[in-house]
Amino acid sequence: MKIVVLGSGVIGVTSAWYLAQAGHEVTVIDRQPAAALETSFANAGEISPGYSSPWAAPGIPLKALKWIFMEHAPLIIQPKLDMTKLRWMAQMLGNCTTAAYAVNKARMVRLAEYSRDCLTALRGDTGLSFDERQQGTLQLFRTQKQLDAATKDIEVLRQGGVAFELLDRAGCLAAEPGLRASADRIVGGLRLPGDETGDCFKFTQGLAAKAAALGVTFRHGISIDRLNMAGGRITSVTTSQGDVTADAFVMALGSYSPRLVAPLGLRLPVYPVKGYSITMPIVDEARAPVSTVMDETHKIAITRLGDRIRVGGMAELAGFDLSLSEKRKRTLLHSVEDLFGGAGDTRQTQFWTGLRPMTPDGTPVVGKTPVANLFMNTGHGTLGWTMAAGSGRVLADLISGGATQIDSSDLGLDRYTRTPARGMVKGNLRPATA
Template sequence: MKVLVLGSGVIGVTTAWYLARAGHEVVVVDRQDGAGKETSFANAGQLSYGYSSPWAGPGVPVKAVKWLLMHHRPFVFWPRPDWEMLSWLSRMAANCTERAYRRNKGRMVRVAEYSRVALAALREETGIEFDHRARGTLQLFRTQKQLDHVGDDTAVLDEYGVPWELLDPTGCIAAEPALARVKDRFLGGLRLPQDETGDAFLFTQRLAELARGKGVEFHLGASIAGIRAEGGRVVAVETDHGDFTADAYVAALGSHTPAMLRPLGLHLPVYPIKGYSLTLPVTEEPAAPVSTVMDETYKIAITRLGDRIRVGGTAEIAGFSTSLRAPRRETLEHSVRDLFPDGGDIAAARFWTGLRPMTPDGTPIIGKTTLANLFTNTGHGTLGWTMACGSGRVLADIVSGREPEIDVSDLGMARYG
């Protein structure tokens, strides 16, 4: 079967890889001139399987107000007359209950854990390299209140058999020795030993090359104008490079997926949540992180990628704006300077922003649509890199008519009615 994948980010490329591996003829179309050049380009770098959690949770609306009042705030909101944004916010607020949080986190951990297994198998099969490290993730708590709420997450981790360790400051330093220099800045941490790190852009680029070796055809620099459907099926995708036709179509366009599918009568509650990152060279090895440290107060991830440190975070609701805002850089700099003051050269850091495709319940939208030959693989939010391999493998199974290895009954767009 010929399958057309729309999008060459980490989700689109992993989808193409698993489809080709299943024996399909695969074509990928993207407006960029290379794979992984938008949201996948400079994300935080962590493969946070156990840390996978929805933003919507009990108390989040109140926390959001407090975050807006912080000087180095993790959440930024730019009000605008945008019906899609208001609808998304309303749906997210409806998910801020204990019951919804547990349900949504369970879904996310299920996909993430499957992705961990899938990535391990992919590495074994191909030998792909992407500045990978398997040293766990440390969620660092600066306050007693943060420590007191650890049980909310560990209960779900226990349910899915995800190992975890609650550490005192000495244990945190054992996991991340450079923190000994700032031991007065934190009270403890939650370590997830199975979490990993890696460069998503490097992975996407190299997997695209491996996919080409399996016969996947990439049409890059081709802007998609629209999708044409007739009789309950997609019949063509229109681009400035001409029309593309296939037997099946996969929409993996991140935050741009809803606008592309809306003319077909498909309404996906996916909204762009803007994130920022800094990438700085390591200057002093013993003073740098060995894996990922999540600064819980500022919601910032500080990750080791080879000879670089990636600092990623901030949730900014600003539509499709990709402007680089100086205050966001200041927050990233503050966190890394506070925890790893001698680890990297902040003056030499590269500043970047990307749009994360977020659903109101945090769970990606993977599977069939109401059009017989159209499928989606989008809405992964901050966890596209974490969930990429599992999502791509599941989607390839669905397209192929095979039973996926995990439950996918609640991952499709049907859950939104």
């Protein structure tokens, strides 16, 4: 089958890899000059199946109000009136219930755990190296209230069979010795020993090269203008270099996916949630993180990537604005210096921002659509790197007509039109002009 994948971030490239492995003729199209130059370029670097949680959670509305007055807030909502943003926020708030959280987290963990297994196999098959480490993730709690609130996550982890360790202060310092100087600010932590770290950019670029050697065609530097449909099927995609035909099309354009499918009458509830990161060289090994530490107070991940420290986080609802805010940079610097002071050279900081494609329930949209030969692999939010391999494999199995190795029945776009679980709010799948 001839398949066109739209987008060459980590999601598009993993999709192309598994489709090629399944014997399909694959072409990847992207406006950037190479793979992984947008959201996949400088993300937090953590591969955290156990920490896969929806932002929509009980208590978040109240927390969001408090965050407004924080100097280093994890959530920033720009006041500009935007009906798309307001609609998405309403759907997200509708998922901030105990019942919805349990459903959403369980399926996110299911996909993320499978993705880790797929990544392990892929790494073994390809020999790719991307500053990877398999030394777990530590969710760090600064207050007893945060530690107590971890019980709801622990129950989901137990049900999913995910290994975890609930640590006191001494346990946190044993796992991450670089935290010793900040011990007085630590109450405890939740450690997930099965989590990993790695440079998403290096991985995606390396896998793209492997995919090209396998026969995948990459067409970079080409804008994607529209999808053309007739008889309930996509006939071609119009690009800056003409129309491209195929038997099937994969939408992997992240935050830009809704714009392309809207003219088809599909409302895809994915919103661009802006995130920031800084990267700096390590100057003191003894003070540096061993793996990933998630600062629960600021929702910021501090990750060891080879001889560098990557600090990423925050969620800013600002549409497609890609401007760099010095205030957000100060927040990232505050978190890493407060916990790992002196570990990195802050004078050589590289500052970056990207748009995370997030759904209201936190789970990506992977699978079929009402358009016969159009498939989705988008909406991974902050977990694209964590879920990429599993999402790509699930998608390839669905397109190839085979059975998926995990339950994928609740990952598709149609979940927004079904009767929702108690406490959940469904989305919309109707003509975008309605």
